[in-house]
Amino acid sequence: MSGSKSTRPYLVRAIYEWCADNGYTPYLAVNVSENSQVPMEYVKDGQIVLNIGMGATRNLTLGFDYVQFSARFNGVSQEVAVAMRDVAGIFARENGQGMFFSEADMAGDIDLEAEAEKDEGPEDEPPQPPKGRPKLQVVK
Numbered sequence: 597m598s599g600s601k602s603t604r605p606y607l608v609r610a611i612y613e614w615c616a617d618n619g620y621t622p623y624l625a626v627n628v629s630e631n632s633q634v635p636m637e638y639v640k641d642g643q644i645v646l647n648i649g650m651g652a653t654r655n656l657t658l659g660f661d662y663v664q665f666s667a668r669f670n671g672v673s674q675e676v677a678v679a680m681r682d683v684a685g686i687f688a689r690e691n692g693q694g695m696f697f698s699e700a701d702m703a704g705d706i707d708l709e710a711e712a713e714k715d716e717g718p719e720d721e722p723p724q725p726p727k728g729r730p731k732l733q734v735v736k
Contacts, residue, residue, distance in 0.1 A: 604680055604697060605660045611686045611694050612648065612658060620688035621649045624663060624678065625696070631679035635669045643684070646676065 608624075615622035624646045626632060628639050638644055646667070648656060653665040663678045687694025 601660065602680070604683065605658065607695050608663070608680070608683060608686050609658045615686075615688050615694075616650070618688070620690050621647060621652075622686060622694075623689050624648050624686050625684040626678050627682050627684050629679065629682050632682050633675065633677040635674055635676075638669065646678070647689070648686075 612622050614620075626634065626644050626646060628634055628636075628642055628644055634644050634646070647653075648663070648665065650656075653667050656665040657663070659680070661680055663676075663680065663683065665676050666673055667676055668674075683697065685694060685696030687696070
């Protein structure tokens with residue numbers, strides 16, 4: 597499995613398309629880091645929630661490494677680039693449904709082979725899912 601790509605970009609694109617198909621407004625929850633270019637005046641507690649709907653963005657690119665687009669913030673056009681690894685979730689504004697990523701993989705992709713080598717359990721025992729629930733904080 598070495599060299600496999602992260603599932604996060606695929607899942608972000610899938611939820612974005614689901615929102616568009618159902619007439620929902622896709623919002624991106626972001627844990628802001630030095631890897632992201634966002635309007636810092638709207639960041640609260642290290643997080644920002646961005647409307648990435650077609651009516652709110654221009655030149656939206658949902659790439660493997662970054663989500664990039666232009667948008668107006670308080671009437672001023674700004675370029676936004678969010679590192680895919682900083683995306684905490686993507687959801688529909690209208691009903692809150694979407695996908696949120698666990699904190700375990702927020703720091704980057706997990707090397708599955710390295711994790712398998714660390715596993716001390718019997719080979720026929722299935723891996724255990726991460727404990728706890730992902731948390732979403734509404735930022736206004």
